[in-house]
Amino acid sequence: MSSKTAVLKERIIKQVLTVFAFSSILFLFLIFAFILVEGLPLFYKAGVNSIIFGMKWAPTKGFFGIFPMIVSSFLVTFGALIIGAPLGLGCAVYLAEYAGKRQKMFLKPALELLAGIPSVVYGFLGVLYIVPFIRNFVGGSGFSLLATSIVLGVMILPTVISISYDALMSVPRSYREGALAMGSTKWQTTWRVVIPSGKSGILASCILGMGRAVGETMAVIMVAGNALKIPGSVLDPLRTLTSNIALELSYASGDHRMGLFSTGVVLLSIIMVLNYFANVVIRRKVIK
Amino acid sequence: MRVNPRFTDALVRHFLNLQAYFTVGLLVVIVFIIFIKGISNCSLSFMLTYPEDMGRHGGIFPAIMGTVFLAALSIVFATPLGLGTAIYLTEYTRESRLTTIIRFGVESLAGIPSIIYGLFGFIFFVIKLGMGWSLLSGALTMTIMILPTIIRTSEEAIKAVPRNLRIVSHSLGATKWETTVKVVLPSAAPGILTGIMLSIGRAVGETAAVIFTMGSSLRLPASLMDSGRTMAVHFYILAREGISMEKAYATALVLVVSILAINILAYYTMNRVIAKYS
Amino acid sequence: MNVKIRTEKLTVRFGNNEALKGVDLDVCKNSITGFMGPAGSGKSTLISLINRMIDFEDGVRIEGGLSIDGEDILGTSVDVVGLRRRVGTVFAVPLPLPRSIFENIAYGPRLKGINKKSDLDDIVEESLKKAVLWSEVCDRLHVSALKLSGGQQQRLCLARTLALRPEIILLDEPCSGLDPISTAKIEEALNELKKDYTIILVSNNTKQIARACDFAAFFYMGTLVEFDQTEKIFTNPRVKQTEDYIQGKFG
Numbered sequence: 001m002s003s004k005t006a007v008l009k010e011r012i013i014k015q016v017l018t019v020f021a022f023s024s025i026l027f028l029f030l031i032f033a034f035i036l037v038e039g040l041p042l043f044y045k046a047g048v049n050s051i052i053f054g055m056k057w058a059p060t061k062g063f064f065g066i067f068p069m070i071v072s073s074f075l076v077t078f079g080a081l082i083i084g085a086p087l088g089l090g091c092a093v094y095l096a097e098y099a100g101k102r103q104k105m106f107l108k109p110a111l112e113l114l115a116g117i118p119s120v121v122y123g124f125l126g127v128l129y130i131v132p133f134i135r136n137f138v139g140g141s142g143f144s145l146l147a148t149s150i151v152l153g154v155m156i157l158p159t160v161i162s163i164s165y166d167a168l169m170s171v172p173r174s175y176r177e178g179a180l181a182m183g184s185t186k187w188q189t190t191w192r193v194v195i196p197s198g199k200s201g202i203l204a205s206c207i208l209g210m211g212r213a214v215g216e217t218m219a220v221i222m223v224a225g226n227a228l229k230i231p232g233s234v235l236d237p238l239r240t241l242t243s244n245i246a247l248e249l250s251y252a253s254g255d256h257r258m259g260l261f262s263t264g265v266v267l268l269s270i271i272m273v274l275n276y277f278a279n280v281v282i283r284r285k286v287i288k
Numbered sequence: 289m290r291v292n293p294r295f296t297d298a299l300v301r302h303f304l305n306l307q308a309y310f311t312v313g314l315l316v317v318i319v320f321i322i323f324i325k326g327i328s329n330c331s332l333s334f335m336l337t338y339p340e341d342m343g344r345h346g347g348i349f350p351a352i353m354g355t356v357f358l359a360a361l362s363i364v365f366a367t368p369l370g371l372g373t374a375i376y377l378t379e380y381t382r383e384s385r386l387t388t389i390i391r392f393g394v395e396s397l398a399g400i401p402s403i404i405y406g407l408f409g410f411i412f413f414v415i416k417l418g419m420g421w422s423l424l425s426g427a428l429t430m431t432i433m434i435l436p437t438i439i440r441t442s443e444e445a446i447k448a449v450p451r452n453l454r455i456v457s458h459s460l461g462a463t464k465w466e467t468t469v470k471v472v473l474p475s476a477a478p479g480i481l482t483g484i485m486l487s488i489g490r491a492v493g494e495t496a497a498v499i500f501t502m503g504s505s506l507r508l509p510a511s512l513m514d515s516g517r518t519m520a521v522h523f524y525i526l527a528r529e530g531i532s533m534e535k536a537y538a539t540a541l542v543l544v545v546s547i548l549a550i551n552i553l554a555y556y557t558m559n560r561v562i563a564k565y566s
Numbered sequence: 567m568n569v570k571i572r573t574e575k576l577t578v579r580f581g582n583n584e585a586l587k588g589v590d591l592d593v594c595k596n597s598i599t600g601f602m603g604p605a606g607s608g609k610s611t612l613i614s615l616i617n618r619m620i621d622f623e624d625g626v627r628i629e630g631g632l633s634i635d636g637e638d639i640l641g642t643s644v645d646v647v648g649l650r651r652r653v654g655t656v657f658a659v660p661l662p663l664p665r666s667i668f669e670n671i672a673y674g675p676r677l678k679g680i681n682k683k684s685d686l687d688d689i690v691e692e693s694l695k696k697a698v699l700w701s702e703v704c705d706r707l708h709v710s711a712l713k714l715s716g717g718q719q720q721r722l723c724l725a726r727t728l729a730l731r732p733e734i735i736l737l738d739e740p741c742s743g744l745d746p747i748s749t750a751k752i753e754e755a756l757n758e759l760k761k762d763y764t765i766i767l768v769s770n771n772t773k774q775i776a777r778a779c780d781f782a783a784f785f786y787m788g789t790l791v792e793f794d795q796t797e798k799i800f801t802n803p804r805v806k807q808t809e810d811y812i813q814g815k816f817g
């Protein structure tokens with residue numbers, strides 16, 4: 001090959017790769033553009049307040065209130081956090097600080113496999129085991145905030161574990177050795193030195209876990225009961241933003257479909273805010 | 289009363305240990321239930337025959353093929369794009385505002401929930417581009433969804449290749465592209481493969497993004513423009529519409545076993561790389 | 567005297583750090599020229615200009631001229647990839663590619679488009695023989711190159727360079743990590759090779775320069791202090807600094 005064609009070939013390759021690299025930005029743009037274009041007009045037509053703070057969702061009759069769903073999405077997210085975060089952090093601390101090498105080689109992949117189980121399977125087992133359990137031993141129909149929180153709590157475990165584990169592992173060894181040398185027990189060292197040093201990563205893991213929970217759909221549809229009001233107790237059924245979209249998208253048309261995209265706009269905004277916070281928290285650590 | 293710190297230490301250790309094993313226990317229980325309840329209805333003929341009566345009887349052959357087609361197509365689309373992006377970021381440019389923007393795009397895509405991908409794929413591919421509920425719509429949606437995974441894992445694998453190998457290759461008169469293809473990518477291959485396998489796992493297990501783009505036809509898709517059903521979607525419909533719990537469990541078994549197998553394979557491929565460089 | 571490489575007032579800066587200061591040097595065809603001098607004196611920098619590997623460094627500023635056979639090689643329009651096929655390099659640490667012995671050596675020729683098995687066989691054998699490695703590896707060419715000893719790996723790197731059929735071979739402290747026997751073998755190979763190639767050997771072992779080189783250049787803090795036939799440099803240096811260095815008083 002002559003050198004001129006070789007140079008030309010290199011240049012073309014670089015250009016192609018540049019285009020490839022920009023595809024992610026392009027896709028992100030397209031996703032935002034299409035969801036906004038479909039979802040925003042209704043905010044003008046029906047009014048921002050009557051959508052975001054509206055209590056009634058009857059899209060075929062012109063009611064597009066999704067306030068109960070927004071509240072429900074937040075409720076299940078916090079419920080998931082209450083159940084999943086302590087367990088996940090405990091696992092991460094155990095893995096990072098206590099587990100021996102061989103134990104880790106077994107535990108780490110096993111915990112990561114939890115992330116591979118499809119959401120529908122979580123939802124299915126939730127319906128067949130958790131919902132009846134709540135119905136029989138706690139009360140209500142079983143399809144409830146409680147059931148959803150439990151299922152989501154398990155589903156966010158892999159996110160919480162892996163990110164906070166990384167955060168703990170990035171705490172320098174010397175910190176631990178210093179504390180241990182002063183006569184602290186393992187737990188005193190972990191609690192007073194390691195966890196405070198890794199706290200921004202731990203916080204980020206919880207925020208990203210919330211992102212996971214607020215975005216989860218199929219499992220939630222199956223166990224939440226999908227009722228259109230703000231739950232009065234943990235035993236009441238509820239409908240999240242995600243389930244609202246998934247339940248009705250296949251048959252909606254016209255304004256109804258637009259209402260689902262408006263729901264998507266709200267969901268996307270919540271997700272972007274959570275991602276932004278996770279990023280800020282992580283970056284703050286890097287700068288320090 | 290002051291508690292003895294050694295006593296606390298031992299207590300905490302046991303408590304954390306319990307948490308870790310409890311969590312692993314969850315995985316074991318999930319797999320165990322699916323296995324026990326699914327195995328009696330799961331046979332080779334279940335996997336190789338067509339469903340009858342909405343799936344109440346018969347097997348899941350079209351759903352298995354639908355899953356394979358969807359996963360294969362998305363990988364075929366996403367790998368060149370993702371690998372190309374990773375190569376661009378690591379080999380062809382320096383950290384700059386531009387790469388920050390690209391990375392922002394990748395991170396944001398990774399954080400978007402699957403139902404949003406479903407919404408987008410539905411309005412963009414199915415409706416606006418007129419592809420309808422089809423294998424192609426589903427695969428293109430999945431492509432975007434798995435792109436961040438492929439980019440991140442490939443980038444990490446490529447970054448782990450020692451710089452000296454590149455220097456040697458250049459000193460022997462290789463161009464940047466020749467160096468990338470002949471030296472960098474072969475060394476990074478296991479890591480890249482891990483990313484691809486994790487992505488396959490995601491495509492196999494996904495429901496929300498697939499059901500609104502690929503549809504849920506029970507027929508075996510004969511072309512890219514045909515609708516089809518993946519195992520995950522089939523399982524969801526069986527369970528949600530209460531068509532057949534036996535068939536649902538059996539489908540879940542096939543689904544979960546395939547995903548676990550893919551993920552375990554991915555994990556061991558990754559470990560081989562780590563062992564190689566440390 | 568037949569000049570192969572010529573530098574004219576060659577100055578290189580990394581940021582504010584002057585790595586080479588106005589170097590004027592003529593390297594002769596079919597000879598071995600030794601570069602010596604304490605660490606940081608600019609030897610590697612000069613090497614990386616000749617093969618343009620300096621392109622991979624950031625913030626470099628170059629002034630002055632550098633030519634091979636009278637042709638400038640520093641300009642932006644120079645075919646760098648072609649240049650690197652004419653100028654082979656052996657680095658301080660042996661850097662085999664993670665593939666077989668055979669494929670390591672065939673790497674360069676394949677890039678040039680030589681793909682016929684019989685041609686490659688010939689090139690591999692010839693290169694290994696010239697690098698004094700053939701007898702040790704001829705029965706296991708398809709074993710991973712990483713399995714060879716350090717000394718063998720370095721000779722493999724020399725063979726790999728020879729397989730490019732270059733005009734110039736640059737060796738940047740190739741023996742720094744090797745045992746005396748491997749070092750002797752490399753010197754033996756170089757002595758044979760100078761008939762056909764122009765060789766530059768960087769070494770901070772002055773004895774090696776004295777043994778192996780026809781010409782010797784002494785660098786100190788980016789300046790070419792003295793350059794002459796090896797014999798003259800070692801028996802009757804013009805500059806006091808050179809004498810001190812050779813006698814091991816510093817560096």
Ligand SMILES: Nc1ncnc2c1ncn2[C@@H]1O[C@H](COP(=O)(O)OP(=O)(O)O)[C@@H](O)[C@H]1O
Binds near residue numbers: 580609
């Ligand atoms: N990539 C680089 N960036 C900054 N300074 C460099 C770089 N490479 C070499 N230098 C500087 O240039 C000078 C010459 O270095 P070098 O050519 O490696 O010397 P030698 O090979 O004789 O030991 C040294 O002061 C060194 O610090």
Ligand SMILES: [Mg+2]
Binds near residue numbers: 606609611738
């Ligand atoms: Mg040097």
